[in-house]
Amino acid sequence: MAIRILHVAQAAGGVDRYIRMLLKYLDKDKFENILVCSQDFKKEDYEGLVDAFEQIEMNRAIGVKDLKLIWKVRKLIKKYNPDIVYAHSSKAGAIARVADIALKNHCVYNPHGWAFNMRCSKKKKILYTAIEKIAAPFCDMIICISEAERQSALKKRICGEAKLQVIFNGVDIESYENEIHGKLKKADMNIPDNAFVVGMVGRLSPQKAPDVFVEMAKLVKERIPNSHFIIVGNGEQENEIKKYAENNGLGDSLHITGWVNDPMRYVELFDVACLFSRWEGFGLALPEYMMAGKPIVATRADAILNIIKDGENGLLVDIDDALSASEAVIAYYSDLLLKKHIIESERECVYKYYNVKRVAEEHKKLLNKMV
Secondary structure, three states: OOEEEEEEEOOOOHHHHHHHHHHHHOOOOOEEEEEEEOOOOOHHHHOOOOOEEEEOOOOOOOOOHHHHHHHHHHHHHHHHOOOEEEEEOHHHHHHHHHHOOOOOOEEEEEOOOOHHHOOOOHHHHHHHHHHHHHHHHHOOEEEEOOHHHHHHHHHOOOOOHHHEEEOOOOEOHHHHHHOOOOOOOHHHHOOOOOOEEEEEEOOOOHHHOHHHHHHHHHHHHHHOOOEEEEEEEOOOOHHHHHHHHHHOOOOOOEEEOEOOOOOHHHHOOOOEEEEOOOOOOOOOHHHHHHHOOOOEEEEOOOOHHHHOOOOOOOEEEOOOOHHHHHHHHHHHHHOHHHHHHHHHHHHHHHHHHOEHHHHHHHHHHHHHHHO
16 A cells, blocks of 8 residues: 655745655655645646645745644645655745644655755744744654754754754756757857856845856956856846846846756756855755766855865855855866866766665655654
8 A cells, every 4th residue: 555645845946846856756656645835836747746736825934824824734634644744845844744733644844954044134043943943843754955954953953863864865867868968059048159158056046146146257257258157047136136247247148047947958058057055955956067067166055065075076165255156167167177077076976976766765765664
């Protein structure tokens, strides 16, 4: 008899991609999956992956409306009567764990990056920490997507060590290898064929520091005139980023794709791939860059230090340091031996540690033990 799992998710983006990859490699004859998600998810993305798809309005902000949301989620848990409730991300984690109180199933929580590690006010950090501590007793296991995330939980005394299980993130290497590559050309984005392309994948929001990316772009453009820059994503800072680009001579050189279903098509155009996060629970873009063979420049932020070793499989710079970021990008442009060494190390790293099949296998073992 299949184990029935009811997944609850609020945040889309990386969480959405994570769930889809995980469900793809969980045995369909052994696991039955139901997804309860926010309005930010798309039903068509889950065809063939889930046995039921339920969508409810679920926003990131905390408010009085959450009481009604808890009631709705509890009603759905009772409707489907799962063996395991699996909550993804902080908001869904709080809602699902409270909604599941006293119901006869097991509960797993994956924060996908602790909210209290965000760059926010001291009051918010205290609030987010308090919510995690209060909700922690109402789940059997907390899955951390990096060692840095586990250490954060222990430092903040969210729960006992026995409740924390590290399962590193992964990417769908098999799927990527089976795709037809190079479908998107530079010309499709009005980028000259001889251009040096620097890119990033991530939301245009404070966490992913698109402001630092365009400051870096300005400095690189001054040294490498034929450089172009791609941001794959959308977000609340988009207008601010476009305005900076126009005011600093980057208007024709900066290309923002908006939200896309297949970011790897754009990553293939990159000569250098960046992730300038100010805080990071994992940084799924990093193994994606490695999979595509793109040399990386990233920040020394949280879990990034678990993935990138400076000078070995990428170059690291300090948070908010656009000058050092530009120098690292230019280093790849001017030193082809460095670029070759980094790419070779990245490929070895992603195959050894970050295959999503391993993520699915570790989940299978954990979920089977719980039931």
